[in-house]
Amino acid sequence: MITNKKGLLLIGLLGVGAIFLFLVPIFASRFTVFILYLLFLNIVLAQSWNLVGGYTGLISLGHAAFFGIGAYSAAILMSELQFPFIIAVLAGGGLAVAFAIIIAFPTFRFRGVYFAIGTLILAEALRIWMINWEFTGGAQGVQFPISRIPSLNSFYYMMLTAAIVVTAVVTLILQRKLGLGLRAIRDNEESAQNMGVNIFRTKLFSFTISAFMTGLIGAIHATRLSVIEPYSIFGVNWTINMINIVIIGGMGTIIGPIIGAIFITFLGEALADFYTVHLMITGVIFILVIRFMPEGIWGWFQQTAFAKKIVDWFLEDGPMASGFTGD
């Protein structure tokens, strides 16, 4: 598709960056590798929440449920039923999709804040259920078979690949029919219906794709944790973390979640020793961003003269000249 030099330059830069990231574990410390793993985790979670919250206008407060379902499915399948890791992880994503479909029927009737509250209540109900369910170990949780847990470097590569793939998938969705439909629903549901968009089905696509990605990542991360229990793995703070990242970075953009994830991950690490202060500072930053950069860091940056210069440079018959590219 992209034939001109500037487009190739852009692709080249991204390629070099990706190759560099793939080489990191060779020379970097375990600590660096671990922090970058967390960064990629945050990117994937934020990208998948953003597809639903930023592009479809469905403010889901229930994404922790998808994460937890993925985590528990993998744990049970690996420890009780001796499934291979890869199959267990994929099944984790699949079960999250099943849950998404089930809750779509009651919650898609609601709009705006009612949808948010509906998803929150269902996710919390699931958490309480998991605390009391003997089959999954109740409040004690589940232990993964230690001998079959991959190495940290393997997790690093998995999460890096996931971050790249998920970002690419979201980008591709947005350039196609589905992406347009999602944005149309976000802007004006009634009008979208008049233009032939099947609201329920289109929302469901977005919701299930997002649930799959979140469940998959829940399964991977749970394996890395090796022991999981319902209080933390189904905790609403997973959801809040995703929303934080997306809003600070820039809702309804591709770059925003990446910037937000970098910001939140490194801030979290810098303040890791001061847990309460960390939350306070994140809260203050969140308020400041909403007040002064309502479209997030990326949204703000796009308005600056510097950004406009860069865009103009690429726009001279560059890959973005025609705006909506894709076929």
Place this chain on the structure above:
Amino acid sequence: MGQWHQDLQEIDVFFECRHVTKQFGALTAVDNISFSLEKGQVLGVMGPNGAGKSTLMNLIMGVYPLTNGDILFKDVKISGQPTSTISSLGIGRTYQIPQPFSTLTVLENLLIGDLYGGNHRSVKAGKARGMEILDRVNLIQHAHTKSGQLGLLDLKRLELAKALSLNPELLLLDEIAGGLIDREVEELQGLIDDLKQSGLTLIIIEHVLNVMFAHSDKILALNFGQKLAEATPDEIVKNEEVIEVYLGKEEQETRPSVAKISSQSKSQIEETPLLEISSLNAGYGDFQALFDVSLDIYEGEIVGLIGLNGAGKTTLIRAIAKQIPWISGEVSYSDTSLAKLKSHQVTGLGIAQCIEGRQIFPRMTVKENLEIGAYPSRARQKREETMQRVFELFPKLQERQDQLGGTLSGGEQQMLAIGRALMSLPALIIFDEVSLGLAPLIIEDLYRAIREINESGTTVFLVEQNVHRSLSIADRAYILERGRITLSGTAVELSEN
């Protein structure tokens, strides 16, 4: 469903409504309406606000289920089907108040219809066709503009373009000319002509009657949800009943203007104006919309501000209300400068606004909407008393006081908006485009109410794009063109001009 197959066969019924009825609780909004359309025909639907025109459109599009009756399109029963299916079958619809996908570019707006409307084109083919449509409706230069940034005329063009992107066989046009000036209406008329020529079947709802009469093969006249008449335009204009319901018994032009003459000299008697604007410059960010605007309003007057869409009328109102920053200049209200005041403090001074687009609270009852209007403390004490006055002015509101604001018809919503403005006991009311999208009879009612409001001592600043209507009631008027006052004078002087 083998649509190609169907096209080869003879279609018995192109479009038909059979005994269509819709009740909302006790209210029958559409009452046993039947009519049919042949391919290529144009049907005009007329009736006062609240007659059920928009409800009929919504029923055709499947927005609500029918209480009774059937709707057929190309031999298929469409009533009961979801909206997205109905539009994919080939029925396009434009809204009275444009409904763009505001964060999408103009071209992307059209891609939605093309990709989802049953044409199943690729994005590339959809873009090519989108550009064709944009060329046809004169919007091609804005193809890559975010639709939220368009002005009213362009939004109306986009509404039409969006409907066309579905490649429809039947097109429902709801008030496509509403809110536009003559020149713009002419352009849209040309477009409608084109559509008709290309074999499209149209249903047109329109208050600008000449537009509708010029194009329609037949007219359906509605009142209180019932069919009043179905006839050709020539027959309709002779139908006594329709004339009475729609235009009112007396001719509009013969209204005596005694009040006007007696108040002409007011401005010379009063020494200081109630509202004085001097050399005001204002705008949005880098874009300056008002240039050196100076204007005086004296106590007890009705002053008109006349200008086209985009002339800066609404900007001026927003500048007075301190909703946008000034660049330079001064506005004072009975000798108090507004320069340092905040928006809510301006309201506290006794200036009320009745804003374009009837921004009432849809989920609150009529009564609650009015109560909110009495927010300033001095108004709150006299709340009950003022409400009685509002009810005397608009008896309809009293009847509907417990109904939700959003369920009122367009004309009633406008009454409520005016009533709400009155509740704050203002000394000055600013009316912005009160007549937008309303039937002549309702407009007459509203103007009568405005005159009464003025006679009871409230000063009125009337912002309108319709010159004749504005001059029929104003003592003096100013003409605003591209952000500058280009002409001012008494209504009589301006009428002669």
